[in-house]
Amino acid sequence: MAKTEALAFTAKLLRPAKPGEGSEWGFLVLPRAVSEKLPRRGRTSVEGALEGHAFQATLEPDGRLSHWLKVSKELQDAAGVSPGNMVEIQLVPAATEPEPPLPDDLRKALASSPAAKATWEDTTTIARLDWIHWVESAKQAKTRQRRVENACDMLAAGERRVCCFDSSGYYSKSLSAPKAEE
Structure with missing residues (x-):
């Protein structure tokens, strides 16, 4: 993929309604117009900055033709933000997709x-x-x-691609962003 300009946007940092025990992560949903500029609707690796603090992450599809980003407690602390804050984000698709961890x-x-x-x-x-x-x-x-x-x-059997899987979650509704705490 050719070098891409950074995608910049502002989003509200959200707290998940069910973060899991001992977890203090947050998340944000990318605006659809930003997500449309990414190379794929499914999982996509990016390099970016949240309030100027660099990170690398894999965006997850939200099932609505956009993506969501999990924001660790460490990144929140480094950036001085917490759920409920509006945050500035810059993203660039990773030059090469890193090898995914194998379950x-x-x-x-x-x-x-x-x-x-x-x-x-x-x-x-x-x-x-x-x-x-x-x-x-x-x-x-x-x-x-x-x-x-x-x-x-x-x-x-030699099949190199998984068939019949909607990696965006849009058509099958199998994927979505977490529910935000109210």
Whole structure:
């Protein structure tokens, strides 16, 4: 991808209604007009600054043809912001998509199928990102397990891209930004 101009916008930093135990992260939703300038509707890695403090992150699709950004407590503290504040953001798509971390269950399944692992290693980083996203977007443990098994079967058969997966969540409504605390 060619060098892209920074995308600048202001957004409200939100607190998730269910952050998880011991978690103090926040999030913000990108304006749709900003999100449309990104290279893909699915997960997209970016480099950016929040109130001038640099970060690298992977934006998640919000299911409404935009993206959302998880903001760690460390970044909030460094920038001197907290949920409820309006924040200035600058983003640039990452020059190259970093290799996504492989979930343990998928790693183990690939290790037990040499044919699936060979296809996996021969795909692009973006394709691997979509496979991982498809597995991780399962809402139930048994659905996730079935997706891991199906991924290995499809990869072993030489399929390099996960079929029938809407990585934006828009058509399937499988993905969304967290619900904000009221």
